[in-house]
Amino acid sequence: MENINEILSLDSKENTSNFSKGDILQREGENCSKAFFVKKGLIRSYTIDNKGKEHVFMFAPEKWVIADIESQEFNQPAKLFIDCVEASEVIILDRRLLFKSDLNIDQLKNNVNLLSRRVAVLQRRVIMLMSASAKDRYELFLETYPKIPNRVPQRMIASYLGITPQALSTLRGEIARKK
Amino acid sequence: MENINEILSLDSKENTSNFSKGDILQREGENCSKAFFVKKGLIRSYTIDNKGKEHVFMFAPEKWVIADIESQEFNQPAKLFIDCVEASEVIILDRRLLFKSDLNIDQLKNNVNLLSRRVAVLQRRVIMLMSASAKDRYELFLETYPKIPNRVPQRMIASYLGITPQALSTLRGEIARKK
DNA sequence: GTGATTTGTTAATCTACATGAATGCATAGG
DNA sequence: CCTATGCATTCATGTAGATTAACAAATCAC
Numbered sequence: 001m002e003n004i005n006e007i008l009s010l011d012s013k014e015n016t017s018n019f020s021k022g023d024i025l026q027r028e029g030e031n032c033s034k035a036f037f038v039k040k041g042l043i044r045s046y047t048i049d050n051k052g053k054e055h056v057f058m059f060a061p062e063k064w065v066i067a068d069i070e071s072q073e074f075n076q077p078a079k080l081f082i083d084c085v086e087a088s089e090v091i092i093l094d095r096r097l098l099f100k101s102d103l104n105i106d107q108l109k110n111n112v113n114l115l116s117r118r119v120a121v122l123q124r125r126v127i128m129l130m131s132a133s134a135k136d137r138y139e140l141f142l143e144t145y146p147k148i149p150n151r152v153p154q155r156m157i158a159s160y161l162g163i164t165p166q167a168l169s170t171l172r173g174e175i176a177r178k179k
Numbered sequence: 180m181e182n183i184n185e186i187l188s189l190d191s192k193e194n195t196s197n198f199s200k201g202d203i204l205q206r207e208g209e210n211c212s213k214a215f216f217v218k219k220g221l222i223r224s225y226t227i228d229n230k231g232k233e234h235v236f237m238f239a240p241e242k243w244v245i246a247d248i249e250s251q252e253f254n255q256p257a258k259l260f261i262d263c264v265e266a267s268e269v270i271i272l273d274r275r276l277l278f279k280s281d282l283n284i285d286q287l288k289n290n291v292n293l294l295s296r297r298v299a300v301l302q303r304r305v306i307m308l309m310s311a312s313a314k315d316r317y318e319l320f321l322e323t324y325p326k327i328p329n330r331v332p333q334r335m336i337a338s339y340l341g342i343t344p345q346a347l348s349t350l351r352g353e354i355a356r357k358k
Numbered sequence: 359g360t361g362a363t364t365t366g367t368t369a370a371t372c373t374a375c376a377t378g379a380a381t382g383c384a385t386a387g388g
Numbered sequence: 389c390c391t392a393t394g395c396a397t398t399c400a401t402g403t404a405g406a407t408t409a410a411c412a413a414a415t416c417a418c
Contacts, residue, residue, distance in 0.1 A: 049310045057306060073299035079306075108287035113252075115294035120249035122301035123236070127226055127258075129308040130341040131234045134375075154396060162309040167375055169397050313405070333366060346405050348367050 016091050025082040025090070026068065032078035033095045035067035036060070041088025042151055045080040046159065056160040059085070061148050067095060069118075085152060129162065135171055137161045195270050204261040204269070205247065211257035212274045214246035215239070220267025221330055224259040225338065235339040238264070240327050246274060248297075264331060308341065314350055316340045 016039060019025065026032055028048065036043060038060050045066050046056045057080055060066040068080040072095055103111070121144075128140055138161055142149060149157065158168040195218060198204065205211055207227065215222060217239050224245050225235045236259060239245040247259040251274055282290070300323075307319055317340055321328060328336065337347040 047306055047310065053310070055306060055309045057302070068302075069295055070299035070302040073295045105284060105287065108284065108291060111291050112287060112294060115291060115298060116248055116252045118298050119294060119301065120252040122298065122305060123247075123249040126301060126304055126308065127234060127236060129305065131226070131228045131232070163374095164376060165396070166377085166398080170375090173397080332364095334364095342404095343406060344366070345368085345407085349369095349405090352367080 016089060019084045019088050019090060021084055021087050023084045025084070026078055026080065028079060028081055029077045032068050032071050032080075035065055035093045035095050036082065037065050037091040037093060038062055039089040039091060041090070042085040042148060043082060043088055043090065044085050044152075044156065045082045047080055054159050055162070056156050059145055059148060059152065059156075059160070061145070061151075065093075065114075085156070134161060134163045134167060135175075137163075138168070138171060138175075195268060198263045198267050198269060200263055200266050202263045204263070205257055205259065207258060207260055208256045211247045211250050211259075214244055214272045214274050215261065216244050216270040216272060217241055218268040218270060220269070221264040221327060222261060222267055222269065223264050223331075223335065224261045226259055233338050234341070235335050238324055238327060238331065238335075238339070240324070240330075244272075244293075264335070313340060313342045313346060314354075316342075317347070317350060317354075 019041075025036055025043065026034065026045075040062060042059065042061050043066060044056055044059045045068065046054050048054055058066065066082060068078050068082070070076075071078050071080070128137055132140070138157075141157065141161060154168055154172075155165040158165040161168065163171075198220075204215055204222065205213065205224075219241060221238065221240050222245055223235055223238045224247065225233050227233055237245065245261060247257050247261070249255075250257045250259070307316055311319070317336075320336065320340060324331075333347055333351075334344040337344040340347065342350075
């Protein structure tokens with residue numbers, strides 16, 4: 001969701017809110033018509049499975065948008081939690097504003113591009129999850145989010161990769177030893 | 180990509196082509212501006228990793244659309260192969276027609292919805308790949324594609340699930356024994 | 359039809375990663 | 389300041405699924 005000119009132009013019409021580290025913007029089960037644009041800080045979305053285990057779906061550093069598109073699209077209560085990894089400044093957008101209202105052709109084309117980009121990123125992630133080892137996935141994470149590894153606790157990175165913090169620790173140990 | 184009225188309306192302007200089982204519609208490395216709408220039959224997309232192993236990305240039975248959106252979006256040569264699991268009748272669409280040309284507002288809104296749906300499906304698949312066991316993934320596959328399990332070779336289902344054919348065979352054995 | 363290749367199944371062994379527990383550090387609250 | 393809780397790391401052990409191999413059934417080529 002890199003092209004953000006349009007979103008920023010909505011800034012004046014929408015609220016910018018400030019949140020502290022750990023604040024929860026959306027809980028599982030809630031009605032979720034909101035999307036969150038990160039002006040400053042770092043937020044993440046995640047599920048909690050039936051064994052109580054967290055699975056980080058994505059991180060959103062500055063200028064990224066985060067939303068529970070699956071639940072919105074199927075008109076279901078939220079499947080994802082969204083909370084702040086750092087203190088953050090967030091523009092809260094109504095999803096209907098982004099996708100449904102009386103936008104003009106250029107805005108709609110822009111949205112088509114935003115969504116295509118999102119599909120592309122997810123396609124890559126699915127292929128990666130199916131075919132790559134934990135080490136390869138860690139390396140792709142570093143590429144995808146080059147600026148955030150030192151801002152995110154190890155356990156969240158592990159959760160994003162689909163492995164345990166212990167496995168990530170061992171992995172990092174091996175990588176460090178090789179260099 | 181369930182809402183297909185618009186696509187079907189393009190039918191007359193576009194070519195319908197017939198393919199035999201095994202025919203390849205797109206190869207890795209090719210320029211890929213096409214999307215494929217399946218009128219009849221069954222096609223799939225997949226990657227081949229650097230160890231020569233296939234990973235099925237998705238199946239497209241009747242009325243589904245398949246395309247390598249990642250490569251198109253980033254203007255790269257195709258990452259995905261696309262071929263026919265069964266003899267198929269396919270409408271070949273130019274991606275630019277679907278996403279880029281002078282469409283009217285309703286058509287663009289429709290495309291936004293198609294892409295949102297696609298994002299939603301991929302979000303679900305990512306979460307599933309991260310958190311679910313092979314057995315759970317198999318059950319979700321049966322839900323996602325209720326009509327095709329008997330039309331697709333086991334090895335392709337295994338590949339879609341991210342496991343080996345042997346593991347799937349054992350799994351199916353266990354499920355059958357329990358019933 | 360016949361032989362050859364591909365497919366699905368079962369079983370033995372191997373391995374990447376999970377799980378559980380112990381330890382040293384850090385950060386937070388009183 | 390001290391204690392408590394959480395976090396990262398390491399190690400011992402467990403396990404889901406990979407790998408390899410063998411074989412039967414199905415499909416393909418001719």
